[in-house]
Amino acid sequence: MNDKFNFFESVYEVVKLIPKGRVSSYGAIANYLGAKGSARMVGWAMNAAHQYADVPAHRVVNRQGLLTGKHHFATPTAMQEMLEQEGIRIKDEQIEDFDKLFWNPAVELL
């Protein structure tokens, strides 16, 4: 079987574990999976995650708390809208209180 699928599955599993109203970052997930430094691969996984309705990719942003991947959603505003529905405030593509809303799997799942 494709070992890479296991990695993707792990990413999805972690992303699915992100609590509502919380967000995570690519680097944090990559770090948790042991692929620290390969944040890009997580982003790639998110791209594939688009076909999985169970994967809240909108809760995953970059380390800056910036909705860099919103352009990959159905609409450029879909990501922000969904986050706002969960009570997350976004200012110009940037999540406010990102430091407080940040959900670190390496810590929360410790």
Place this chain on the structure above:
DNA sequence: GACATGACGGCAG
């Protein structure tokens, strides 16, 4: 088979 790109992150200058 090699080159270029990408939803990122860290380090150097």
Place this chain on the structure above:
DNA sequence: CCTGCCGCCATGT
């Protein structure tokens, strides 16, 4: 403090 470059893994051309 801000800007720029390199590194990571995989995919597409």
